[in-house]
Amino acid sequence: xxxxxxxxxxxxxxxxxxxxxxxxxxxxxxxxxxxxxxxxxxxxxxxxxxxxxxxxxxxxxxxxxxxxxxxxxxxxxxxxxxxxxxxxxxxxxxxxxxxxxxxxxxxxxxxxxxxxxxxxxxxxxxxxxxxxxxxxxxxxxxxxxxxxxxxxxxxxxxxxxxxxxxxxxxxxxxxxxxxxxxxxxxxxxxxxxxxxxxxxxxxxxxxxxxxxxxxxxxxxxxxxxxxxxxxxxxxxxxxxxxxxxxxxxxxxxxxxxxxxxxxxxxxxxxxxxxxxxxxxxxxxxxxxxxxxxxxxxxxxxxxxxxxxxxxxxxxxxxxxxxxxxxxxxxxxxxxxxxxxxxxxxxxxxxxxxxxxxxxxxxxxxxxxxxxxxxxxxxxxxxxxxxxxxxxxxxxxxxxxxxxxxxxxxxxxxxxxxxxxxxxxxxxxxxxxxxxxxxxxxxxxxxxxxxxxxxxxxxxxxxxxxxxxxxxxxxxxxxxxxxxxxxxxxxxxxxxxxxxxxxxxxxxxxxxxxxxxxxxxxxxxxxxxxxxxxxxxxxxxxxxx
Amino acid sequence: xxxxxxxxxxxxxxxxxxxxxxxxxxxxxxxxxxxxxxxxxxxxxxxxxxxxxxxxxxxxxxxxxxxxxxxxxxxxxxxxxxxxxxxxxxxxxxxxxxxxxxxxxxxxxxxxxxxxxxxxxxxxxxxxxxxxxxxxxxxxxxxxxxxxxxxxxxxxxxxxxxxxxxxxxxxxxxxxxxxxxxxxxxxxxxxxxxxxxxxxxxxxxxxxxxxxxxxxxxxxxxxxxxxxxxxxxxxxxxxxxxxxxxxxxxxxxxxxxxxxxxxxxxxxxxxxxxxxxxxxxxxxxxxxxxxxxxxxxxxxxxxxxxxxxxxxxxxxxxxxxxxxxxxxxxxxxxxxxxxxxxxxxxxxxxxxxxxxxxxxxxxx
Numbered sequence: 010x011x012x013x014x015x016x017x018x019x020x021x022x023x024x025x026x027x028x029x030x031x032x033x034x035x036x037x038x039x040x041x042x043x044x045x046x047x048x049x050x051x052x053x054x055x056x057x058x059x060x061x062x063x064x065x066x067x068x069x070x071x072x073x074x075x076x077x078x079x080x081x082x083x084x085x086x087x088x089x090x091x092x093x094x095x096x097x098x099x100x101x102x103x104x105x106x107x108x109x110x111x112x113x114x115x116x117x118x119x120x121x122x123x124x125x126x127x128x129x130x131x132x133x134x135x136x137x138x139x140x141x142x143x144x145x146x147x148x149x150x151x152x153x154x155x156x157x158x159x160x161x162x163x164x165x166x167x168x169x170x171x172x173x174x175x176x177x178x179x180x181x182x183x184x185x186x187x188x189x190x191x192x193x194x195x196x197x198x199x200x201x202x203x204x205x206x207x208x209x210x211x212x213x214x215x216x217x218x219x220x221x222x223x224x225x226x227x228x229x230x231x232x233x234x235x236x237x238x239x240x241x242x243x244x245x246x247x248x249x250x251x252x253x254x255x256x257x258x259x260x261x262x263x264x265x266x267x268x269x270x271x272x273x274x275x276x277x278x279x280x281x282x283x284x285x286x287x288x289x290x291x292x293x294x295x296x297x298x299x300x301x302x303x304x305x306x307x308x309x310x311x312x313x314x315x316x317x318x319x320x321x322x323x324x325x326x327x328x329x330x331x332x333x334x335x336x337x338x339x340x341x342x343x344x345x346x347x348x349x350x351x352x353x354x355x356x357x358x359x360x361x362x363x364x365x366x367x368x369x370x371x372x373x374x375x376x377x378x379x380x381x382x383x384x385x386x387x388x389x390x391x392x393x394x395x396x397x398x399x400x401x402x403x404x405x406x407x408x409x410x411x412x413x414x415x416x417x418x419x420x421x422x423x424x425x426x427x428x429x430x431x432x433x434x435x436x437x438x439x440x441x442x443x444x445x446x447x448x449x450x451x452x453x454x455x456x457x458x459x460x461x462x463x464x465x466x467x468x469x470x471x472x473x474x475x476x477x478x479x480x481x482x483x484x485x486x487x488x489x490x491x492x493x494x495x496x497x498x499x500x501x502x503x504x505x506x507x508x509x510x511x512x513x514x515x516x517x518x519x520x521x522x523x524x525x526x527x528x529x530x531x532x533x534x535x536x537x538x539x540x541x542x543x544x545x546x547x548x549x550x551x552x553x
Numbered sequence: 554x555x556x557x558x559x560x561x562x563x564x565x566x567x568x569x570x571x572x573x574x575x576x577x578x579x580x581x582x583x584x585x586x587x588x589x590x591x592x593x594x595x596x597x598x599x600x601x602x603x604x605x606x607x608x609x610x611x612x613x614x615x616x617x618x619x620x621x622x623x624x625x626x627x628x629x630x631x632x633x634x635x636x637x638x639x640x641x642x643x644x645x646x647x648x649x650x651x652x653x654x655x656x657x658x659x660x661x662x663x664x665x666x667x668x669x670x671x672x673x674x675x676x677x678x679x680x681x682x683x684x685x686x687x688x689x690x691x692x693x694x695x696x697x698x699x700x701x702x703x704x705x706x707x708x709x710x711x712x713x714x715x716x717x718x719x720x721x722x723x724x725x726x727x728x729x730x731x732x733x734x735x736x737x738x739x740x741x742x743x744x745x746x747x748x749x750x751x752x753x754x755x756x757x758x759x760x761x762x763x764x765x766x767x768x769x770x771x772x773x774x775x776x777x778x779x780x781x782x783x784x785x786x787x788x789x790x791x792x793x794x795x796x797x798x799x800x801x802x803x804x805x806x807x808x809x810x811x812x813x814x815x816x817x818x819x820x821x822x823x824x825x826x827x828x829x830x831x832x833x834x835x836x837x838x839x840x841x842x843x844x845x846x847x848x849x850x851x852x853x854x855x856x857x858x859x860x861x862x863x864x865x866x867x868x869x870x871x872x873x874x875x876x877x878x879x880x881x882x883x884x885x886x887x888x889x890x891x892x893x894x895x896x897x898x899x900x901x902x903x904x905x906x907x908x909x910x911x912x913x914x915x916x917x
Contacts, residue, residue, distance in 0.1 A: 022639075023638050025594050025640060026591060503571075507582070538809060
């Protein structure tokens, strides 16, 4: 363009865009995704930050669908998961952790209310997979296998689906309509479940029905015993039997004074159940101290609030008719309980033993290659495959912490590796993102907001009924809670990088598309990195 | 009893927020923003002035529907944006002398008024801003600016304050804060750095003219800055906006710390953020997380001589006293949130304060 130029002007006006200031740069900003601590901790492998992102915008169905990519039981999880994710939450270093578990429950309940369903698989693989056990691990595997297009048959020894979730977790923690609904939703995907069908010989069952692979997920239903000298007239029961009989027509007769022996979550469950059955006193006898107790602290706290009593540092030496002989213990320097020789007696109408559980492994007899050690089946932790090709196992019957979330995670992992194995492949673990630590965040940008607390049933109603103790969040509270998420290490499109660049070198790509750096003009000042709230940008040296 | 959720994760602290309604979002969050100061300019890495200028002028462009003319004093902003024959400006823009940007703005406004009257309108729809650095505003251009104020000319004057003459090699201006090392206030002798009790506080001087609108802002609070520009463009007459824009080179700070330093300037109380109408303070931005002045000073090499052994604890105490005075004068703290935090030195006001020199935008 030539134009009439004024005096002493010889050049046309130009744009500074001709000046590529990117050449000044010695370091470049690069967008990254980091692994938030909640996701890293989740035994079921949920993308917690990912589903909270959808919930933050009020799109609960997308949040639920994102969540159920990994875990098909949000309503159950939202009640029984021990939510270690919250213990890891970076927001805990600001005010209080995000109430992940309560938002999960809200999404799960919302799905049940709205009737959201899982979609049937796109294409059938033509493969048949056997799942033994309709508990959390088995049904999780069935769900994931079905999504991958396989025909799945679940064989369950019990009369109802749910496994230890039904026979080990009391109703006041997990209402049965919620359990039934989340189980049924998996059946509706086209999964066949045969109840009252106990597998006695897994090799024969597979051969008979032509299964291509199997996932074994038998729960720990057998109560461990301890030798306690007892009179014939003393009433001694085991915790598994007590909790199981709660599912039947006849409730167990425990009497007015019930003593529970053990310190795990099951002991707490039985004591709280006894209170609800009308026991005036429910006393837990445990050989160590509260700090050493394996039960989760919030459950101990709830039990104490309900009037459950605990005799710490005590063992039961003898059971007579309506009296127990208790020996006091003390901790040695290693923290182990040692007898003191001091005894006392305790009145009791019944004694319930909650000393741990074992798995019935008889169905595995004669299967070549299997290794059983310490009462559990050894598996390759990367694939969940046992020593017998095509036979996978998870949940209570493999070496791991025993809880619902771990079991669900086993089911997912096994399903993916069964799918690969059926295709003759081996699934490589996807490389994990580097952790999203608190130090990488710029917390200035987050609004201050403490955690919303779920309502709890008032005490009086709690101990006299089996109504659920923890209530759910209202929609407003759930939205509030979701929005407390810091989105650690993952861009949530706050536009800070786009705004704070003095050189307009950040390109906004539109909703859901995030941003790009225009390296023609980026001078490498690092302001976008410093001001990114969630630490989703790295500064990387330029190559010489 | 349910209340609608009024919690938006990052609220308005971040530049954008997908959870807010579109009309509540910032100009800078928009993919259609004007980028009035375009890429390719020659400002240093992490330049606060380049950032502040785009924030302010983009907001003015949005407020006026793009009908805006800018007069620009000599200084960094002019030199880095417009080396002949290139320019980064994407609006009608004129380079004035160092000292007369306010007068040039006045002239443009007068010409527009004549044009509007000839076309049969009372006011021109085209609006005018004049802008410059702290040297061109508080020292060299002060006479023209004061004249523009007292005549109540229809111009928004924006001062981008980086607290010294950065373009010519970091010489002291009347906006340089006490204790700061510059090329002309070296860190030597008994009183290293800029003197206490000197300099001037332009926002308060502007208020003394009784003009319709005076405000301070920083590059650390975009939403506040945009709101003030928008408010200013909704008014006629002389208006003054004083924006703190940290300078990595002149302050001896890391390029990525520009916004952080602006934030700390506010959170210490050293740079009070407020607005005033017709000479009276009408709004104050409260301190959110109060911090001692050391946190702001320590990352800047221009204050390095205050720290270490022996350092100058007495100077740190005076700077803290300046910050505390601002907090009292402007009511920068929510009383409920921080009852205990006043740190008035024994013996009353420090000499610099008694002289009335340490006020808002001291350091401004």
